Amino acid sequence: MSRIGKRPVELPKGVTAEIKGQTIEVKGPKGTRSFTATDDVDLVLEEGAVSVKPRGLSKRARQQWGMTRSMVANLTQGVSEGFKKELEIQGVGYRAQMQGKTLKLSLGYSHEVNFETPEGVTITAPKQTEVIVEGIDQQLVGQVAANIREWRQPEPYKGKGIRYKGEFILRKEGKKK
Structure with a gap:
């Protein structure tokens, strides 16, 4: 289990996220950023937070799980604080x-x-x-x-x-x- 991947990414005030397939687009006061995740993970938007879930228990899926969560967290920090x-x-x-x-x-x-x-x-x-x-x-x-x-x-x-x-x-x- 990924310790990083388990935690959802909270969206700060003024930041919105939109998920289309494997692409997440985050908008905030400083601008807009997007990231396309691999097919090994699912992106879920729920109650002001973005969760990343692996599709299966393969080694690659577990690797992508934590990395994708970190990328989404960096997107939200970038558009809110920079x-x-x-x-x-x-x-x-x-x-x-x-x-x-x-x-x-x-x-x-x-x-x-x-x-x-x-x-x-x-x-x-x-x-x-x-x-x-x-x-x-x-x-x-x-x-x-x-x-x-x-x-x-x-x-x-x-x-x-x-x-x-x-x-x-x-x-x-x-x-x-």
Whole structure:
């Protein structure tokens, strides 16, 4: 039995769900998202909550049960609250600023890095050393944050680079004489 799959997904105030076959569409104050489940599970809408039930006891049905429930929970959280990833920039001369829909990063290269904001995501730079990525699609928000971080990953000797807020970088000792 899936411990995650057993729990129904409660729909917060202002969020509605509509099930058509294997597709669930969730509408909320931040937008609309949909997800198509596999044929191994059933989606049931009852009393302001969405339940996921497996069709049979095969291994694949049990796997899809918990995964589908997590996807539906992420849809409801995305359209009601949204998702957010915060990045910190550390290093002398390293900074970020927004110019229109372009994030300009100075990361110690001979040129500035221009990162275009993809559709469905909002990028803000409240400080020169802070970047916030927000949106209603958890996968897209995480991927955009990872793409920004990829430009200059934190190095273990001085800790310079772009890191997630609260991320711990294991530091190494430098060369000794």
